[in-house]
Amino acid sequence: MPASAAGERLDRFLGGLEEIGSRAAAERLLAGGKVRVDGVVQPKSHRLASGEVVTFQTPERVASELTPQEVEFAVAYEDEHLLVVDKPAGVVVHPSAGHALGTLVHGLLAHAAAGGEEHERPGIVHRLDRDTSGLLVVARSDEAHRRLQALIRRRELTREYLTLVRGRPRSRRGRIEAAIGRDRNDPTRVSLDTAVPREAVTHFEVVELLRSHALLRVRLETGRTHQIRVHLQAIGLPVSGDPVYGVASDLGLARQFLHAARLAFAHPFTDATVDVESPLPDDLAAALERAR
Numbered sequence: 001m002p003a004s005a006a007g008e009r010l011d012r013f014l015g016g017l018e019e020i021g022s023r024a025a026a027e028r029l030l031a032g033g034k035v036r037v038d039g040v041v042q043p044k045s046h047r048l049a050s051g052e053v054v055t056f057q058t059p060e061r062v063a064s065e066l067t068p069q070e071v072e073f074a075v076a077y078e079d080e081h082l083l084v085v086d087k088p089a090g091v092v093v094h095p096s097a098g099h100a101l102g103t104l105v106h107g108l109l110a111h112a113a114a115g116g117e118e119h120e121r122p123g124i125v126h127r128l129d130r131d132t133s134g135l136l137v138v139a140r141s142d143e144a145h146r147r148l149q150a151l152i153r154r155r156e157l158t159r160e161y162l163t164l165v166r167g168r169p170r171s172r173r174g175r176i177e178a179a180i181g182r183d184r185n186d187p188t189r190v191s192l193d194t195a196v197p198r199e200a201v202t203h204f205e206v207v208e209l210l211r212s213h214a215l216l217r218v219r220l221e222t223g224r225t226h227q228i229r230v231h232l233q234a235i236g237l238p239v240s241g242d243p244v245y246g247v248a249s250d251l252g253l254a255r256q257f258l259h260a261a262r263l264a265f266a267h268p269f270t271d272a273t274v275d276v277e278s279p280l281p282d283d284l285a286a287a288l289e290r291a292r
Contacts, residue, residue: 011044025117071107076276081144093127115145134260147268160262161218165237166247176202176231190226200224202231213291251287
């Protein structure tokens with residue numbers, strides 16, 4: 001153990017090691033009793049002391065059993081390390097309960113997506129809801145996956161969305177800081193009324209004010225599940241077309257008016273600026289015209 005790690009939590013130290021790759025993987029090793037400090041199993045909260053020797057069993061990589069499929073999406077940028085894809089609405093990012101086939105991951109297998117310890121999510125470092133369209137970055141190796149995750153942890157991945165809301169903001173710009181999590185009474189929803197709050201920060205600015213709506217550009221500082229939709233509902237600006245937190249079927253929309261329009265970051269291998277934009281898809285552009 002390096003001297004610089006003295007005083008650090010055991011799980012944080014392990015998660016930062018290249019052989020382990022993430023804090024989640026470190027916690028799994030700790031829970032399985034596969035980590036020892038000076039020969040003794042310690043809890044994840046153990047604070048390391050100078051001179052202690054940490055030993056662990058390297059986590060085994062489980063081969064993916066996914067089969068490539070034809071899935072609709074566009075590639076907006078790619079190189080040997082990563083790619084930025086433009087996902088249409090209606091496509092689920094990775095396999096989950098009820099979505100075993102036809103996910104974005106199935107389509108990405110033909111584009112050399114790889115990396116991360118979750119074998120059902122190769123290359124995935126962040127996600128979009130099924131009915132949110134737009135851009136997300138995908139890794140092509142374990143090292144690219146680790147570096148992209150580090151960008152997200154440092155909040156150096158710029159994610160900007162366009163959303164149409166019912167109502168008119170009181171100011172041209174705003175910052176929403178409110179912890180969110182699974183709702184106390186309805187686990188299928190996310191809300192501010194939660195037993196497990198997680199920090200969430202959203203920034204917005206008005207792009208266009210309309211008679212009953214406003215087109216906003218939203219930037220995520222954190223990336224919690226349903227964050228934009230929940231935060232905007234909380235300040236009285238529900239997302240048009242959103243059947244859960246907003247105004248269902250507003251302007252004839254069949255899904256929420258939420259589009260990941262821009263993704264920008266310093267390339268984790270070259271430090272060159274990657275800055276990709278995606279135009280509004282046809283269904284959202286048509287709804288915007290109706291609002292005008």
